[in-house]
Amino acid sequence: MEKFQDIYQRAAQRKGSAAMLQQLLVAPQNAKQLIALADDAWLEEFTRKIFQSGFYWSVINSKWSGFREVFWDFSVAKLLMMPPDMLELKATDERIVRNFKKVQTIPENAYMIHEVAADHGSFSQFIADWPSDDIIGLWGYLKKHGARLGGNTGPYALRALGKDTFLLSRDVESYLRAHKIIDGGLQTKKSLASAQHFFNELQQQSGLSLQELSLLVAYSVGDNRVGIQTTQA
Template sequence: MEKFNDIYQRAVERKGSTQMLQQLLAKPASKRQLVALSDDDWLEEFTRKVFQSGFYWSVINSKWAGFREVFWQFSVEKLLMMPPDMLEQKASDKRIVRNYKKVKTIPENAFMIHEVTQQHGSFSQFIADWPSEDIIGLWAYLKKHGARLGGNTGPYTLRALGKDTFLLSRDVESYLRAHKIIDGGLQTKKSLTAAQAFFNELQQQSGLSMQELSLIIAYSVGDNRVGISQQQ
């Protein structure tokens, strides 16, 4: 298994300089920033990622103002009181992408968020308290208790709102397979456990966040070079 310094130096070489690489990295949100997010914020981002899956993101983003209007700014409280026949009406509204199966996830994920809030005070507190060294456990929770939050949908939502997580992007997956860290299915328990162990090891070596490590690995492989000579 490669050491962190080897991966980091290759990423630096590919990006042209340490400064260039650092400009591409971003830190996750602080625990305080995460806790400040509302339940509605989480429902909105879960819904955005559910709809972006399998669609051009630009199409979903262009209609997002319509989504917010139709679904009451993603108010968890209001959506929990919505009768089933109203959901069918909303699913056919021209202001949104009319996909009933995905629209159904909105009240379902609202219910999940509500249940977590009842137990933990707020959904954001629950997310903020979950240790990143077991981030795959949080992925599994969202997949089991949420609607259409498996695969990369849950993790991409976490990343979007600032929770420290690595992502199994194509470049990261390519690296993990090339270095025999995972084999077989990407989303199997064996592969996810091996990926988590690898990132935990890199974190111990570097002191960096899972997010930064994930980005560094992605920048160390794949078709993402920057044509800038190494600066002294």
């Protein structure tokens, strides 16, 4: 397994310099910032990522104001009181992308968030408290207890709102396979555990967040677009 410094030096060379690379390594939110998020924000981001899956993200983003109007700004409290026939009506609203199976996830994930909040004070508190050295455990929780939050959907939503997580993007997956860290299905327990172990090792060597390390790995092997910032790696 490569050491942190090897990966860092290659990424810095590909991006032009260590200074340029540092500008691209965006840190996640801290626990205090995460706890300050309203639980409704998590439902909104889960829904956004569910709808973005299989669609052009630009299409979903262009309709997002409509989604917010139709679903009461993703108010968990309001959505929990919504009767089934109203959900069916909202699923046909032209202001949103009309995909009933994905629309069904909104009240289902609202219920999951509500249940977690009842046990932990808030869903944001629950997310903030989850240890980064077992982030795949949080992925698994969202997959098991949420609706359509498996695969990369849950992790991308976590990243979007600032929870420290690595992502199994194409570049990261390519690196992990090239270095024999994973060799089977990407979402198997063995592959996920191996990826977590790899990033935990890098974190111990560097002191950086999983997010920064995930970006670093991607920049060390992916398309070399110098100066373009992204947090989706």
